[in-house]
Amino acid sequence: MDLRDFIRVFRRQLVVIIAMTVIGLCAGAIVGLVTPQRYEASTQLMVSVDAGSTSSPVELTQGNSYAQQVVESYRSVLTSSLVLQPVIDDLGLDLTTDQLAAKVSTSLGTRGVIITTTVSDANPGQAARIANAIGDSFATVITDELERREQATSYRIRIIPVQPATVPTKPVAPNLPLSIMLGAVLGLGAGIGIALLRQVLDRRIRTLDDVEKAVAAPVLGGVALDPEASARPLIVANAPHDPRAEAFRSLRTNVRFLFPPHGTGVFVVTSPGPSEGKSTTAANLAIALGESGYRVALIDADLRKPRVASLFGIEGAIGLSDVLIGRVSVNDVIQRWGRGTFFVLPSGTVPPNPAELLGSDQMSTLIDDLKAAFDVIIIDAPPVLPVTDAAVLSRLTTGALLVAAAEATTTDNLTAAAERIVAVDGKVLGTVVTMLPVRGADKTAYGTYGYGALAKA
The missing domain is CATH 3.30.70.1130 (EIF_2_alpha)
Incomplete structure (x- = not known):
C-alpha cells in the first residue's frame, strides 16, 4: 500500500476512526473523573x-x-x-x-x-x-x-x-486533561488499527489493481453506479448522452479490438455471482455495437433467471430453449429491436436441464448459423460460480467478458470464476467493472473509468 492507498482507507473508514477516537476520549474523561485524588x-x-x-x-x-x-x-x-x-x-x-x-x-x-x-x-x-x-x-x-x-x-x-515535606495543596492525579488526551490518542490508534484490519480482511474489489490482480486479463471498461439504473436499464438507447451511456460506448470500442481477424465475434457476458450487472452490461453493449452499424444478435442464455426480454419489453415465452429442443426455428423467435440491425433472441421456456442444452450440439449449430447472419453475437449467460452454464458456453465462443461489481464482488470470487472458465478451455478476454462509486473515498480508485459519472456527480 502506498500513501494514496492509506489515505483512501482512512477516508473510507473515517466514521470508525472518529467513533473510536470519541470513545477513547470519553473513556479517558470517565477514568479521570472516577480516579481517586492522589x-x-x-x-x-x-x-x-x-x-x-x-x-x-x-x-x-x-x-x-x-x-x-x-x-x-x-x-x-x-x-x-x-x-x-x-x-x-x-x-x-x-x-x-x-x-x-x-x-x-x-x-x-x-x-x-x-x-x-x-x-x-x-x-x-x-x-x-x-x-x-x-x-x-x-x-x-x-x-x-x-x-x-x-x-x-x-x-x-x-x-x-x-x-522538609509540606502539605500539598493540589493533587498530582488524576490529571483530567491528560487523561482525556491519552484516551483520545489511544482511541485514534485503535480506530486506525481497526481501519487497517478491516482493509486487510475486506476482499471486495476496491481498485483497478484489485481486478487486475484477480484476473490475468485487461479491464475493458467501467460503468458508474446509478441509483436510477433499474428505472432506465437500457441507458445507451434511453439517455444516449448520459455518462453511463458513454461508458458503454467506451466498452464497445475496447471490445471491437477483440473481434477475430475474420468472421463473427461471439462473446459470453457473465459474472461470478448474481446482481453484478451482467445482463444490463450485455444489453447496453449490444445496443452500442448496433449503433455502430454492426449486425448484432443478443442471446439470452440465462435459462434459469432470464432478464433480457423484460429489459427490452418483448415477448420471451418462446425463445432459445425452444429452438434447441427443435420446437421452433430461430427465425420464428428472434426479434428485431429498434430500427437498425439489432436482434434479440429471448430465453424461452425454462427447461429442466439448462446446462445440457447450452452444451449441446444444437447450441453449437445455432451459433454457427447465426455467425452467417451477424457480425457480432452477445450471449447473456448465468453467473459462473453457482452453475456451469457460462463455462460450458465459453468453449463455443470467442471468449468471455467477466462482469464484476465494485465494492460487492470479492477478488476471490472473481479469480474463481476466471479459473472455472479456463478449466474448460474457455478464454477470459477481459473484465468489466460495474457500479463504480461516484462519491466517497473510492471514487478516484478506478482511474479514468468513472470520469463521466464524476462530472455528473
Whole structure:
C-alpha cells in the first residue's frame, strides 16, 4: 500500500476512526473523573561526610567522593523495613512495610549527595507526615549503623534535612486533561488499527489493481453506479448522452479490438455471482455495437433467471430453449429491436436441464448459423460460480467478458470464476467493472473509468 492507498482507507473508514477516537476520549474523561485524588509530598536529605576540623583539602575531597559512593546504597535503605517499620509504629499506620514502600519513591540530585523522598497518598497531610517521618527514621538508622562501624573508617556520615515535606495543596492525579488526551490518542490508534484490519480482511474489489490482480486479463471498461439504473436499464438507447451511456460506448470500442481477424465475434457476458450487472452490461453493449452499424444478435442464455426480454419489453415465452429442443426455428423467435440491425433472441421456456442444452450440439449449430447472419453475437449467460452454464458456453465462443461489481464482488470470487472458465478451455478476454462509486473515498480508485459519472456527480 502506498500513501494514496492509506489515505483512501482512512477516508473510507473515517466514521470508525472518529467513533473510536470519541470513545477513547470519553473513556479517558470517565477514568479521570472516577480516579481517586492522589497527593505527593517530598522531603530532601543530604548525605554529608564529616572528616574532622583538621582535615586537609585532599581528605575533604576524598570524603565527598565517599559520600557519593555510599548514597546509592542508602536509597535502598529508605524503602526497607528497617526504616519503614518505625514510621508505621510512630504514625499508627494500618499498612505493611511492603504497602508503605509502594507509596514511596526516591531520586538522587544532580550532585549525587541529595536524596529526594516522595510519598504518595490520598490524604495530603498524611503524605507530608509520612515523608518527614521517613526522613527522621532514615537519619536514625544511618546514624546507629555508623556508630557501630565508626572504628572501621575515618569518615563520619551525617544526614542533614535540606527541605522538609509540606502539605500539598493540589493533587498530582488524576490529571483530567491528560487523561482525556491519552484516551483520545489511544482511541485514534485503535480506530486506525481497526481501519487497517478491516482493509486487510475486506476482499471486495476496491481498485483497478484489485481486478487486475484477480484476473490475468485487461479491464475493458467501467460503468458508474446509478441509483436510477433499474428505472432506465437500457441507458445507451434511453439517455444516449448520459455518462453511463458513454461508458458503454467506451466498452464497445475496447471490445471491437477483440473481434477475430475474420468472421463473427461471439462473446459470453457473465459474472461470478448474481446482481453484478451482467445482463444490463450485455444489453447496453449490444445496443452500442448496433449503433455502430454492426449486425448484432443478443442471446439470452440465462435459462434459469432470464432478464433480457423484460429489459427490452418483448415477448420471451418462446425463445432459445425452444429452438434447441427443435420446437421452433430461430427465425420464428428472434426479434428485431429498434430500427437498425439489432436482434434479440429471448430465453424461452425454462427447461429442466439448462446446462445440457447450452452444451449441446444444437447450441453449437445455432451459433454457427447465426455467425452467417451477424457480425457480432452477445450471449447473456448465468453467473459462473453457482452453475456451469457460462463455462460450458465459453468453449463455443470467442471468449468471455467477466462482469464484476465494485465494492460487492470479492477478488476471490472473481479469480474463481476466471479459473472455472479456463478449466474448460474457455478464454477470459477481459473484465468489466460495474457500479463504480461516484462519491466517497473510492471514487478516484478506478482511474479514468468513472470520469463521466464524476462530472455528473
